[in-house]
Structure formats: C-alpha cells, structure tokens
Amino acid sequence: xxxxxxxxxxxxxxxxxxxxxxxxxxxxxxxxxxxxxxxxxxxxxxxxxxxxxxxxxxxxxxxxxxxxxxxxxxxxxxxxxxxxxxxxxxxxxxxxxxxxxxxxxxxxxxxxxxxxxxxxxxxxxxxxxxxxxxxxxxxxxxxxxxxxxxxxxxxxxxxxxxxxxxxxxxxxxxxxxxxxxxxxxxxxxxxxxxxxxxxxxxxxxxxxxxxxxxxxxxxxxxxxxxxxxxxxxxxxxxxxxxxxxxxxxxxxxxxxxxxxxxxxxxxxxxxxxxxxxxxxxxxxxxxxxxxxxxxxxxxxxxxxxxxxxxxxxxxxxxxxxxxxxxxxxxxxxxxxxxxxxxxxxxxxxxxxxxxxxxxxxxxxxxxxxxxxxxxxxxxxxxxxxxxxxxxxxxxxxxxxxxxxxxxxxxxxxxxxxxxxxxxxxxxxxxxxxxxxxxxxxxxxxxxxxxxxxxxxxxxxxxxxxxxxxxxxxxxx
Numbered sequence: 081x082x083x084x085x086x087x088x089x090x091x092x093x094x095x096x097x098x099x100x101x102x103x104x105x106x107x108x109x110x111x112x113x114x115x116x117x118x119x120x121x122x123x124x125x126x127x128x129x130x131x132x133x134x135x136x137x138x139x140x141x142x143x144x145x146x147x148x149x150x151x152x153x154x155x156x157x158x159x160x161x162x163x164x165x166x167x168x169x170x171x172x173x174x175x176x177x178x179x180x181x182x183x184x185x186x187x188x189x190x191x192x193x194x195x196x197x198x199x200x201x202x203x204x205x206x207x208x209x210x211x212x213x214x215x216x217x218x219x220x221x222x223x224x225x226x227x228x229x230x231x232x233x234x235x236x237x238x239x240x241x242x243x244x245x246x247x248x249x250x251x252x253x254x255x256x257x258x259x260x261x262x263x264x265x266x267x268x269x270x271x272x273x274x275x276x277x278x279x280x281x282x283x284x285x286x287x288x289x290x291x292x293x294x295x296x297x298x299x300x301x302x303x304x305x306x307x308x309x310x311x312x313x314x315x316x317x318x319x320x321x322x323x324x325x326x327x328x329x330x331x332x333x334x335x336x337x338x339x340x341x342x343x344x345x346x347x348x349x350x351x352x353x354x355x356x357x358x359x360x361x362x363x364x365x366x367x368x369x370x371x372x373x374x375x376x377x378x379x380x381x382x383x384x385x386x387x388x389x390x391x392x393x394x395x396x397x398x399x400x401x402x403x404x405x406x407x408x409x410x411x412x413x414x415x416x417x418x419x420x421x422x423x424x425x426x427x428x429x430x431x432x433x434x435x436x437x438x439x440x441x442x443x444x445x446x447x448x449x450x451x452x453x454x455x456x457x458x459x460x461x462x463x464x465x466x467x468x469x470x471x472x473x474x475x476x477x478x479x480x481x482x483x484x485x486x487x488x489x490x491x492x493x494x495x496x497x498x499x500x501x502x503x504x505x506x507x508x509x510x511x512x513x514x515x516x517x518x519x520x521x522x523x524x525x526x527x528x529x530x531x532x533x534x535x536x537x538x539x540x541x542x543x544x545x546x547x548x549x550x551x552x553x554x555x556x
Contacts, residue, residue: 173296173339173392177255179203180389181295183241183285184260186216189301191225192382193260198230200390207250210238241281247288256297256389257289263322278302279325283332290336297392299341299385300333302326304371304401306344330399339396341388345381346374346403353377353404361404362411364500367421369442370517374403374501387413394418405501433467440538441467441518444510449484452539460547462492463537468516472496472542473535481527481534486542488535489527497535499523511535 180197184190185206197204208216216236220226237250251257261282263273282300289295306327333340353361357377363384384402388395391414400420411419429442439445454463463473463486473488473496481487491497497520500510511520520541527534 173255173396175392176390177202177297177392179205179254180256180258181205181207181251181254182258182260183207184258184262186212186219187260187262189262189378189382190258190260191219192379193258193385194220194234195226195230196382196386197258197389198233199227200386201233202386202389203233203235205235205237205251205254207239207241207247208236209241213238242284244284244288244291247285248292251289251292252294254292255294256299256392257285257295258299258301258385258389259285260301260385261285262301274322274325278322279328282325282329286329286332286336286338289338296339297341297389297396298333298336298338299343299388299395300330301343301345301381301385302330304344304346304373304403306330339392341395341397342368342399343381343385343388344368344371344399344401346371346376355379357404361406362408363402363404363413363416364408365416365420366401366403366517368399368401370444370512370519371401371403371500374405376402376404380404383413384416387417390414391417395420403500407499407501429467434540436540437466440541441465441513441516441520444519446521447485447538447540451484452486454486454539454542454544455484457486457544459544461549462545462547463488463542464545465513465516465518465520466541466543467513467518469543470496470513470515471545472513472520473537475547479528481536483536485521486537486539487527488537489529489531489533491535511537 180202182190182194182197182204185194185204186208194204194206206216213236220231220234239246239250241247259282261277263277286298286300289298303323303326306323330342333342353375355377357375358380361375361377363376363380365384381402384400388400394414395417398417398420400417430438433441436447440447457463457475457478460475462471462475463478464471471492473490474492477488477490479487479489495514498512498514498517500512509523511523512518513520518541519538521535521537524534524536525532
C-alpha cells in the first residue's frame with residue numbers, strides 16, 4: 081500500500097501493479113502482484129503531501145448534448161443493477177473510521193473532500209493514475225489550500241481505475257469509501273464522458289468495495305434529479321444521459337448491500353459559488369426525490385460528505401439532497417446529517433396519497449389550472465397539507481388571483497411553509513410544507529397588500545377544514 085514518509089521533504093508512494101489476467105469468472109484466487117516505488121519530491125518547507133484519484137475531475141455539472149444510444153448498449157454489463165454476485169451483508173459501523181479511500185481526489189470537489197477529512201483527523205488514501213502523480217503533488221502543495229502538517233495522514237496509491245482487483249487491493253485498509261467522480265466539465269463535448277465516469281468507473285468502484293471486507297460504508301456524490309422524470313431531469317439527460325448514468329450507479333450501490341450514503345447536490349450549481357458562498361447561504365438537506373434545483377458550493381458538499389464519514393451511525397442508508405439557500409437556518413453539518421431521514425421505500429406515500437396528490441406533493445408536479453374545487457372555496461376555515469395535515473393558510477388570506485390556482489397573500493405562520501429558491505434558467509421560489517417537505521406551489525411578488533405576495537398553490541396538495549367543523553371538534 082501507499083505510505084507517506086515521516087520526513088516532510090518527500091512523499092513516498094508505492095504503486096501497486098495488480099495483474100488479474102489469471103482470474104477466472106467467479107474465482108476468488110488473486111494473481112501475484114508486481115510493485116514498484118516512485119519517489120515524488122515535495123518542497124521541504126511546505127510539509128505537504130500528494131493526493132489524487134484517477135485525475136478525472138470532481139463530480140461535475142451536466143454536459144451539453146444528447147445521450148448516445150450506443151453508450152447505453154455498450155454499458156449493459158456495467159449497469160445491470162446490483163453488480164456481479166450476491167448482495168453483500170455488512171454490519172453498519174457505529175464509530176468513526178480510521179482510514180478513508182477517496183476517488184476523484186484531484187477534482188474540484190474531491191480535493192476539498194480530502195482536505196475536510198484530514199481536518200477531521202482521518203487518514204486518507206487517495207487513488208491516482210500513475211501518470212497523475214506529478215499533478216497530484218502540485219495540487220496539494222498549495223499552502224493556501226492545504227494547512228501545513230496535514231500531509232502526515234495523506235497517502236497516495238497508484239491504481240488502474242478500470243481494474244476492480246487493483247481498486248480492491250488499494251482500499252483494503254479503508255473502512256469508508258468516498259466517490260467524488262464525475263465527467264470532466266473541461267470536456268463538455270466528450271459524449272462518452274458520463275458513461276465512462278459516472279457509469280462505468282463509478283460502478284467498478286462499487287463492485288471493488290463490495291469485494292473488500294474492510295469497507296463498511298460507501299459515500300456517493302451524485303446530482304439532483306437522478307430519481308425524477310420531467311423537468312429538469314429530462315433536459316439534463318440530454319447532456320449525454322448524465323443523470324441516467326448517475327441513477328444506475330446509485331442503484332448499483334444500494335443493491336450491493338454496502339451501507340451507503342448518497343449525496344445529491346444541485347445539478348449545474350457547483351460552477352459559480354465559491355468557497356465563500358457559505359458565508360451568505362446555509363445548507364439545507366432534504367429527503368430523496370424532493371428537490372428540483374438550486375445552488376450549492378463544492379466546499380459545502382465536501383463538508384457534508386466529511387460529516388457523513390465521521391458519523392456512520394447517523395448517515396448510513398440515507399439519500400440526502402443538498403442545496404444552499406439564503407433563507408435556510410444555519411446548522412452544523414453533523415446536525416444536517418443527523419436530521420436527514422433514512423432512505424425508506426416510497427410505498428407509504430403512494431399508499432396514502434391519490435396519484436394526483438403524489439404527483440404534486442412528492443414529485444413536484446403541477447395540476448392544470450381551474451381544476452381544483454378549492455379554487456372556488458369561500459367558506460371560513462383553514463387550508464391544510466394533504467400529505468400530513470399541517471395547517472398552511474387561513475381562509476381570510478385567500479383571494480382570487482385569476483390564475484386558476486388557489487392563491488393566498490400569507491401563510492398562517494412563517495413556520496408553516498418553507499420557501500426554497502430554485503435554480504435554472506427561470507429561477508422561482510418554491511413553497512413546501514415545513515413538516516412533510518411536500519411540494520405545494522410557488523410564491524410570486526405580485527400579490528395584494530399587506531404582503532405584496534401571491535402564494536400560488538396546487539389545490540390537490542391541500543385539504544380544507546371548515547370553521548364549523550373545527551368548532552364542533554373543540555366542543556366535543
């Protein structure tokens with residue numbers, strides 16, 4: 081395995097050359113390995129190490145183009161579901177791991193993940209293509225980026241990312257794996273990029289982790305929209321099918337049996353926000369298949385990933401969707417991980433809601449205008465969430481906006497709903513139930529006094545409790 085010398089003047093990297101040509105299908109026999117040692121010099125005064133993972137770039141924004149049918153055909157053996165063999169049974173870790181394997185560590189997200197893990201006291205093993213070692217050394221020799229002294233716990237391993245055998249050998253002392261791989265945003269017209277990186281290589285990493293007994297936790301960074309259809313997923317999938325490949329990798333991880341944490345970051349939102357974005361925008365974490373758009377910085381995603389690694393008992397088997405908003409309350413990253421809901425089958429919602437309610441509340445759809453009976457509701461009472469029953473709007477704030485959807489100028493309280501700033505070409509402010517996180521509608525700055533706001537709601541996402549019914553229950 082790789083090792084870092086105690087001397088700060090140099091980093092010793094031992095690269096495994098693992099041959100698996102003699103392994104037959106289904107065989108557990110491992111061939112002999114060839115090794116060689118490469119000395120990567122670092123500045124003596126810097127005290128910094130070298131790290132990289134494949135040199136493929138961080139988890140990136142969607143690329144422009146149309147998904148290739150040929151790529152889907154050639155990848156049938158890659159994304160067949162849960163990978164080869166039986167589902168692995170793994171006991172969930174309850175303590176912080178001692179060593180973390182990071183794939184994608186030379187990327188813009190990955191290098192931040194490495195730094196945050198080191199700052200949290202972890203030993204980090206970074207997988208690197210052999211020819212990327214000089215680049216890795218330069219990357220982590222920046223004193224402004226990497227605090228002095230962290231290199232003592234940083235290891236680099238040369239490995240072929242297409243070899244499950246070499247990957248497994250490289251991570252054999254790691255308890256956690258972080259995959260920050262993503263098609264390079266510097267190659268927007270590489271039509272096979274998402275298939276190769278977000279699909280093939282990421283899934284090989286999952287299969288390698290499945291075959292490595294020491295690995296007890298796998299953290300995968302993907303993107304919002306992987307579990308959705310329609311806008312914006314349909315548009316983003318025109319970009320060489322990137323969300324489709326990410327979704328298949330998510331499925332491969334879940335089916336592998338390894339305790340997992342999937343972090344879906346805002347698609348297309350990681351290019352512009354810098355590391356100072358967290359000074360004005362706080363992270364919000366939602367349950368799976370909830371968010372549609374937004375922005376978040378790479379540093380914020382990296383800190384969330386590191387928090388998930390540090391607390392496996394709180395983060396395993398969760399799908400966390402993450403954005404950063406100026407209106408979100410400030411929370412620690414450990415609290416965000418703790419508060420995220422466990423990844424459970426969505427059958428509960430499907431059984432509880434009608435198809436139309438499920439489409440709007442859980443999938444973020446929009447009902448046709450002038451179709452809801454609540455649009456004409458004029459009785460005194462309270463409008464409630466159809467998903468959980470939480471009170472949302474008093475009838476005294478309802479007015480006829482002429483849009484064909486029930487409209488209000490204020491909720492019953494600021495705590496009743498959550499306003500989310502959406503991203504995309506035409507950004508809007510989405511309104512969600514603060515209790516069950518169900519999608520309700522949007523708010524616009526063209527309403528009547530005293531607020532000047534128009535809360536334009538989907539009627540199917542709400543119920544109505546007449547005042548007389550509430551009075552009868554209170555006296556009963």
